[in-house]
Amino acid sequence: EDQVTQSPEALRLQEGESSSLNCSYTVSGLRGLFWYRQDPGKGPEFLFTLYSAGEEKEKERLKATLTKKESFLHITAPKPEDSATYLCAVRPFGNEKLTFGTGTRLTIIP
C-alpha cells in the first residue's frame, strides 16, 4: 500500500527564515510526486511535479527536490503570504490515484 508521511505537522517561521518541509513516501513504482499548496477553506493549488530521483524544480521562493525515499520542499526567505498548508502526494505507475500526506501547516510571522 502506498504511504506518504509529511513532517513537521506544523512549522512557524519568522519572515525571512528559510527552512525545509519533508515528505517521505513508499510507493510501488513512482510515476510522479506532486506538491500542492492549500489555503484554508480552499482546494489544493498545484505547485510542482517531480518524476525521478535527483530532479529539482523551482518557483519563486520554493524549491522541490526528490530522492528515492523522500522529497523536500525548501522555502527561502519566506514571506507571510507563503503561509498555507503544503501537501505532498504520490502517484504510482498503472494507477491514476493520488495518495496524499496530511500536510505541513506553515505559518510565516511578520
Place this chain on the structure above:
Amino acid sequence: GAVVSQHPSRVICKSGTSVKIECRSLDFQATTMFWYRQFPKQSLMLMATSNEGSKATYEQGVEKDKFLINHASLTLSTLTVTSAHPEDSSFYICSARFGGLNQPQHFGDGTRLSIL
C-alpha cells in the same frame, strides 16, 4: 486562473436532504474527474474516480448508493449525497486532469457541507 470550478462552495441543510455538488472543468475537456473528502487536519481521501460516459469507480468503503456520481459530459461531473446525515458533514473537493497521464490533477475550491 482557476481551471476547475466547483459549486456550491457551502451548503447547510437538514438531515435527510439530498445535496448535489457540481464540478466543471473550464477551457478543457476532462475525461476523468476525481472526488475527494477531507476532514479537519486530515489528508484528502479519494472517494471515487469519475469517467465520462461510464460508471464511476468507487474506493473501498465508499457507499455508491450514498454518493451518486454522474459524469455526463467532458466538462461536468456531479456528486449527489443522498439522504445526508450529520456524519456526512465534510469538505468535498473535486479535481480534473487534462493532457497526458503525467499531468497533475487540478482541484476545485471545495464544498463545505454541513448537515444539521
